[in-house]
Amino acid sequence: MSHPVSRRDFALGLAAGAVAAGVAGTSHAADEPTVIPVPPPPPKPVSKTVCFVGGYTKHAPPGGAGNGQGIAVFEMDRESGVLTPITTYTDIASPSxxxxxxxxxxxxxxxxxxxxxxDGHGSVTAFAVDQKTGSLRKLNVVSSGGAVPAHLSVHHSGRYVLVANYMGGCVAVLPIRSDGSLGEATDVVHNTGPRQPERAADNPQGNFAVSDHSGSHPHMIRSDPSGRFVIADDAGLDRVYVWTLNLTTGKLIPAKTPYYDMEPGSAPRHFEFNHSGRIMYNLCEQNSKIVVSSFDPLTGVITNIQTVSTVTPHFRGSTLAAEILISASGKYVYASNRLGDSLAVFAIAADGTLSLQDEVWMHADYGRAMMFDPSGTFLFCANQRSDAVTSFKVDKNTGQLAFTENFTPVGSPTTFAFMNTQV
Known part of the structure; x- marks a missing residue:
């Protein structure tokens, strides 16, 4: 016999079934382990590459004033070489x-x-560098020991800064204190010699550019790789000077052969050593030549073995060589030519002699300083009259340069320094 079911009883039955199903489901879920998502580990801190660029500001002697603001600080993208501005340290005049x-x-x-x-001197400023950010903190400022300094370097011992005072006709030795600040000069040496011609006899054809030979004009000073000798290029006297440095007194002592005469009028400007420290590459500004010499690290004796041009044989016109670098591999030498606006690429033979491999357009005007980034992947050029830095990708196997098409605006740039920050 059938029993009728009301709509109320049917609804209650559905509700009871739903509750039972819910209880059963809850009981089943409780039997499974609870999974708590684990957040990914934080990214590992990495260092960054910082690039410092100096140049001419409005405060400079006649002919040197420029558009720079001070020392510009950039971060370099390690993949592309692009320089991104971080800050500019403006409390300094013409850090060239x-x-x-x-x-x-x-x-x-x-x-x-x-x-x-x-006394009409220039100056040298010491900064402490933050190892994590690359920011600068001024320590002190001292006299450079002469007028219009053009170059400085840290001695191999790390105890002195060496300065070439271009218009002062002298080189100076500045002691480095324990906190990195500088003391007053422990020695200032003035060079003297006969007047030299404005142009060299072996100039490129059609070169009307001249170098100042009115007197002594030291253009670079640095210790050799062994640290035994201190060497200076004097672009006004066409000489290469050689000293030893007394590390206790900070005095320069002339080597047995105190100087070497270069081609009259050639204006030796900057030099580099090969990795053994036994081959010296001296770039002469006025005739755009590299003089290759053997260097005895025990005696400081320099013996010329080759002279090569930094411009190709087809070049005609005015040019002034500016900077010389050697690749990290020790296989290639690079030289910049102002006015000619080119970069010369040389291969180094087993005996240290050079052969011109390529001539590359700077893509800008009046390229002065050049420098590799710390990895040697990119070569950067400071183009003073174009107010820009350009860069090239370096083929480490062939030495060839490929323009990155990256332009970085910097007023009147003339110098670089690179570092990798610490983490």
């Missing part, structure tokens, strides 16, 4: 050459001026 200490803890910048003091 800068250099870092070997451990990157300190940066030293000259001011290419002639009114730091009543």
């Amino acid at each position: 050459f800068i250099t870092l200490s070997a451990d990157n803890h300190f940066l030293y910048a000259l001011s290419e001026i002639d009114d730091y003091n009543k």
Whole structure:
């Protein structure tokens, strides 16, 4: 016999079934382990590559004033070479050459001026460098020992800064204190010699550019790789000077052969050594030549073995060579030509001699300083009259340069320093 079911009883039955199903489902879920998502590990901190660029500011002697603001600081993208601005340190006049200490803890910048003091000297500023950010903190400022300094370097010992005072006709030795700041000069040496011609006899055809040969004009000073000798190029006297440095007194002592005469009028400007320290490559500004010499690290004797042009045989017109670099591999030498606006690429033979492999357009005007980034992947050029930095990708196997098409605006750039930050 059938029993009718009301709609109320049917609804209650559905509700009871739903509750039972819910209880059963809850009981089943409780039997499974609870999974708590684990957040991904934080990214590992990585260092960054910082690029410092100096140049001419409005405060400079006549002919040197420029559009720069001070020392511009950039971060370099390690894949593309692009420079992204971080900040600019403006409390300095015409830092036309800068250099870092070997451990990157300190940066030293000259001011290419002639009114730091009543004696008409330039100056050198010491900075502490933040190892995580690359930011600069001024330590102190001292006289460069002469007018219009053009170059400075840290001695191999790390105890002195060496300065070439271009218009002062002298080189100076500045002691580095324990905190990285600088003391007053322990020695200032003035060079003298006969007047040289404005142009060299072996100039490129059609070169109307001249170099100042009115007197002594030291253009670079640095110790050789062994640290035994200190060497200076004097572009006004066409000489290469050689000293030893007394590390206790900070005095320069002339080597047995105190100087070497270069081609009259050639204006030796900057030099590099090969990795053994036994081959010297000396770039002469006025005739755009590289003089290759053997160098005895025990005696300081320099013996010329080759002279090569930094411009190709088809070049005609005015040019002034500016900077010389050697690749990290030790297989290639690079030289920049102002006015000619080119970069010369040389292969180094087993005996240290050079052969011109390529000539590359700078894509800008009046390229002065060049520098590799710390990895040697990119070569950067400071183009003074174009107010821009350009860069090239380096083929480490062939030495060839490929323009990155990256332009970085910097007023009147003339010098670089690179470092990798610490993490």
